[in-house]
Amino acid sequence: MNLKEVSTADLVRELARRAEHFDALASLAASVHTQDDIPQQQQQQQQHEDRDAKLVGTFRRFGDFGPPYQVMAVHGNEADIEFPESGEKISVLVEDVRRDPEDR
Numbered sequence: 001m002n003l004k005e006v007s008t009a010d011l012v013r014e015l016a017r018r019a020e021h022f023d024a025l026a027s028l029a030a031s032v033h034t035q036d037d038i039p040q041q042q043q044q045q046q047q048h049e050d051r052d053a054k055l056v057g058t059f060r061r062f063g064d065f066g067p068p069y070q071v072m073a074v075h076g077n078e079a080d081i082e083f084p085e086s087g088e089k090i091s092v093l094v095e096d097v098r099r100d101p102e103d104r
Contacts, residue, residue: 052094055079059103068103 052074061068072089073080079097082089 052079052098055094055097059084060097060100061103062100064101066100071097 055071055074057071059068059070067083067085069081069083071079072082074094077094078091079094080089080091081097
């Protein structure tokens with residue numbers, strides 16, 4: 001096909017067809033990439049759960065000078081803790097427990 005014989009409308013239609021094809025390929029590539037990431041995401045999730053499970057039984061403090069507490073259980077993103085001095089039990093975010101220093 002000679003370029004001089006192609007109308008502007010034909011060029012626009014061809015570009016639109018190619019853009020749709022490109023979008024379809026990009027979408028397919030994204031879904032394949034996402035499916036490839038699933039095992040990695042599952043592995044990372046398992047690593048977090050294993051790390052959080054190791055918190056159970058440890059003694060920590062709220063900040064440097066706060067009261068000590070013991071981690072009793074971890075459920076997803078929450079941890080059940082108990083204050084040995086009072087016996088009070090509450091739930092807190094696991095990420096907060098991770099940030100608190102270990103009690104010595």
